[in-house]
Amino acid sequence: MTTAPLASNSSPASVAEMEQSLEQLKVANYYLRVALDQVTDGVVIVESEPSDPKCGPKVLFSNAAAAMLAGADPETGLRGLGLNDLVAGDKDATTLQASLQQAVQNGGCHECECALQSLRTQAPIPCKWRVRAVFNSLRKLLNFTILISPAQPNAPAKADPKPAVEDLDAQSVQLRKENLAALAQGIAHDVNNLLGPVTVRLSALIQQVQEHPALAHELQAVFAGLKRAKQFTSQVVTASKAVPRKHEPTDLSALMRDTVEFAGAGSNVHVCVRQDDNLRLALADPVKLSQVLQNLVMNGIQAMPRGGYMDVEAHNHMVGGTGDGRLKPGPHVLLVVRDRGCGIARENLGRLFRESFTTKADGNGIGLTTCKRFIDEMGGEIRVTSTPNVGTEFRVYLPAAEGSGSTKPLSPADAAPVPLKHGKGKVLIVDDEDDLRKVANMILTRCGYEVVQCDNGQDAVKIYQSLFRTGTPPDVVLMDLTLRGGMNGTETAAEILHLDPEARIVCTSGSVTQEVQMVFLERGFVGVLPKPYEAGELTQTVHRVATMMKRN
Known part of the structure; x- marks a missing residue:
């Protein structure tokens, strides 16, 4: 039995039936993948x-x-x-x-x-x-x-059962690490999606209330906290992919100012921040170092339930030619966190940085352990002295960046939102996060762009194909990588690029690190806009891409 070929002049009804069948197949394929x-x-x-x-x-x-x-x-x-x-x-x-x-x-x-x-x-x-x-x-x-x-290990031989048990333990630990890494990456991605709409709205709002300095200042403090949260989730993604983060020259004055303001917000403890003139830059991971400082400041605040004063200081420090413990000879930066709280008992000082040690009823003992590990990774050292009922002092030593010897002046503009950029053009937003898609649409429309939006890859291909056939393709496509159901962002981009090799597609995702951005550029994307992005970052990226590689 043979099947007659489909006539070129198929009736509209038969074409509609074919499209319906194709859509049903796509839905069935989605359900199969979920299962x-x-x-x-x-x-x-x-x-x-x-x-x-x-x-x-x-x-x-x-x-x-x-x-x-x-x-x-x-x-x-x-x-x-x-x-x-x-x-x-x-x-x-x-x-x-x-x-x-x-x-x-x-x-x-x-x-x-x-x-x-x-x-x-x-x-x-x-x-x-x-x-x-x-x-x-x-x-x-x-x-x-x-x-x-x-694979389950074979039953251990009676003469020597221990190796099989050890192998099983090693495999179990390895699998747990793999699963936890994937879970951490997924959580960080979801957190970035939650931060996205808030970041866009707040960054745009700050630029609208500059005539109200007090309100702008409060919103600026909240926005600085959001930026730190973005850094932390980025670090989680990087760590889960086992890609080591490079240490970089870090301005301790700016880091202290932002971190102390965030950690001390709402407390009855006044934190005094001081620094040397001509303070060197520290060679460090700024995200991890901010976490360490935040942990130390919050510990000090908790040690002073009745309030009082704390000191956070940064000084230039030179390690002599014979070295000092773990510290190598040469210029360093010393970070001091000093409270006037209840202090630490002498017998507990040697246990502070050990796993699972804590004196807090609701603590888990991992805070200072993590601090020590972070500082060790940066080639530095953390030390502590304490006197009961007098106070505690933590001293963090970090290598100084080569050739550093000056600190840029303090400026609130360091954490200010990226300014909005107005322009013209058509933007297709493909994102299954409704709130983020809608707020991005609102910002881009205000800045002069015509916006088309959808929440899945199949519709994105259809929309692009329809606009391409009329000679008015989008100037920019903002493509989320993780689309629910059907095609993901990478597959959708491939379909669009197959239709129009000149398509200008920007990858937007909460799980793209700087280290892997080149991979997406090699796949045909013309840019990467990591989530959560600011309103200004969104408009600046769209303007840059819309004005590049003009079509003939």
């Missing part, structure tokens, strides 16, 4: 024949569990990687390839064990691979569906 993401085992679907023998069959689909197990970015998963990229070595690649062949020859199924190479760490994870060869009704091989699960 597979609930499966606890890793699920990957790979091509039947390798397009690149060196890489092996490529992954066509992977569920969330497979991405987490392999340490991949949950947004992109494992798609496009070859099976040989996922196993630990040539021996495992040969084992898995043989299992694929056995599945074809043995009626569809086969199992093997080989190590999964984690993309996040160097430690491969022993796994069981359950391979199923999928055929059509004519016995043509369509693909392979593989379930991946951590």
Whole structure:
């Protein structure tokens, strides 16, 4: 039986039926993907024949569990990687390839064990691979569906059961780390989405109330807190991807001013901030250092429930030629946090920086431990002296940045919102966060842009295609990467670029770090606007992209 080809002059009814069927397929595909993401085992679907023998069959689909197990970015998963990229070595690649062949020859199924190479760490994870060869009704091989699960260690021998238990513990710890990293990245992404609408609205509002200095000052303090929250979530994303953050010359005067104002807000403790003239810049991670200072200031405030005075000071410090403990010879910067509170008992001083030690009824003991680890990572040292009922002093030593010896003057403009930029052009906003999409639409419309918006990839492609055919394509497309249902942002951008290679698409996401922005530029995006962004950052980016690469 043969099927007649579809006539070129198909009736509108038949075309509508085809579109309806296609939409139903897309919905069914979405439900299937959601269901597979609930499966606890890793699920990957790979091509039947390798397009690149060196890489092996490529992954066509992977569920969330497979991405987490392999340490991949949950947004992109494992798609496009070859099976040989996922196993630990040539021996495992040969084992898995043989299992694929056995599945074809043995009626569809086969199992093997080989190590999964984690993309996040160097430690491969022993796994069981359950391979199923999928055929059509004519016995043509369509693909392979593989379930991946951590291998359970063999029963330990009676003579020496300990190694197997240790192996199990190591595997469990490794899996927990991988899962926690993926969870942390997801939480940071969601927090950025929550911060997004607030950041845009507040940054625009501050610029509208400059004639009311008192109100502008209060809003500026809130906005500075939002910027710190953005830095912290960015750090979580970076840490979860195991990408070390580079230390950079850091202005302690600005950092002290902003952090102390935030940490001391609403307390009955007055914090006095002082610094040396010509203060050197510290070579540090400014985000982590701000966390350390915030922790120390808040600890001091809690030690003074009746109020009082605290000191936060920064001084130039020179370590002599023989060094000083962990500190290497050379110029340093000394950060001092001094309270006049209840103090710390002598027997507890040596335990302050140890894991799980705390004297607070509701504490968990990780604050000072984390502070010490951060300072150690920066090549510095933290020390403490205390006298009961007199007070406590923390001294943080940090290497000075090479050639530094001056500090820029204090200025409230350092944390001021980026100014708005007016312009003209058509902007397509693709984002499934309704509040952020609407406020971005409002800001861009006020600044002179014509805005079209949608909340999913399929509609974005249709809108762009319709505008492109009329000769009025968007000047800028703001593309969120994590779109609910159907295509994600990367897939949607690829469809648009296939239709119009000159499309100017800006990637917007709460999980894109500076270290991976080049990856998206190589995929055809012309810019990256990390979330949460300010109103000024939004308009400045749109203006820059709208005026670049003008069409002929």
